[in-house]
Amino acid sequence: MASQNAAPHAEYSRRLEARQELVAQLDRASESVSYVRIALAILSVAAIWLGNYWWLLPAVLFIVAVIYHSRVRQARASADRAAAHYRAGIARIEDRWSGQGNPGTRFDDPHHVYAADLDLFGPGNLFELLSIARTRMGENALASWLVAPAPVATVLERQQSVGELRERVDLREDLAVLGENAGVGVQPEELSDLGGSLRDSVKARIPEAVELAACELAAWGFPPRPRDSRTGVAPLNANALAIDVYENGRPSSEEACRIGDARVLARSRM
Numbered sequence: 001m002a003s004q005n006a007a008p009h010a011e012y013s014r015r016l017e018a019r020q021e022l023v024a025q026l027d028r029a030s031e032s033v034s035y036v037r038i039a040l041a042i043l044s045v046a047a048i049w050l051g052n053y054w055w056l057l058p059a060v061l062f063i064v065a066v067i068y069h070s071r072v073r074q075a076r077a078s079a080d081r082a083a084a085h086y087r088a089g090i091a092r093i094e095d096r097w098s099g100q101g102n103p104g105t106r107f108d109d110p111h112h113v114y115a116a117d118l119d120l121f122g123p124g125n126l127f128e129l130l131s132i133a134r135t136r137m138g139e140n141a142l143a144s145w146l147v148a149p150a151p152v153a154t155v156l157e158r159q160q161s162v163g164e165l166r167e168r169v170d171l172r173e174d175l176a177v178l179g180e181n182a183g184v185g186v187q188p189e190e191l192s193d194l195g196g197s198l199r200d201s202v203k204a205r206i207p208e209a210v211e212l213a214a215c216e217l218a219a220w221g222f223p224p225r226p227r228d229s230r231t232g233v234a235p236l237n238a239n240a241l242a243i244d245v246y247e248n249g250r251p252s253s254e255e256a257c258r259i260g261d262a263r264v265l266a267r268s269r270m
Helices: 002-049 053-093 126-130 136-147 152-166 169-183 188-195 206-219 243-248 253-259 262-268
Strands: none
Touching (some): 002 053, 002 169, 053 169
16 A cells, blocks of 8 residues: 555655745745835825826836736635645545545434445545535535445446546646635535526425515505506516426526527527
């Protein structure tokens, strides 16, 4: 095992050292830009106090320095996340990973047939060792793989994917760095609602919401009344409000991924 881990450990250590050096360089650059911003701000104030229009030059330079400083900080944050990625990888190689990751306790089911026996969830258990997910959807996917058996073909496909990713260290670093921002609250239920139907719990509250809206309108002096066809006012487009009509016109999941929903795209082009 030690010989198998030697090459990954050396590569991760080399990359960690490089990312830490980059963080230090960007820290020095950020500090220098801060001093430049202070100097430009002082020059701008002095020029304005002297009544000289030359204050525009340091003011413009100050704005440029602010933009550049923001980019330096973003680069520093990315380098720091990359360093954290390699530190976590080295910790797993050296068997120091326990207590440093997500234990997945929300997936722990005391009634599951083998989860407790195999120590799938909880501090120091398998989920914490395996999970580098940045979103709840990723965590849900990993947990579902652990708690349910998969067909042999599916297992082989996953092993092939692992083999393909094993040598693509740069790609895994990019995913870790970019994925860090996705960890802030991507909820699979809400994401599904974005392109899908309303959940049953939401549908069940529609009559209550309509009733509350009617009460509010009545309190403002505009009580809703049934539409009278004799007034000549065109009726509302019932199809636009009927959820069944909307659902029946939805493209399949495969078509939605490839071409989207033409009804929505048509409105977006207007």
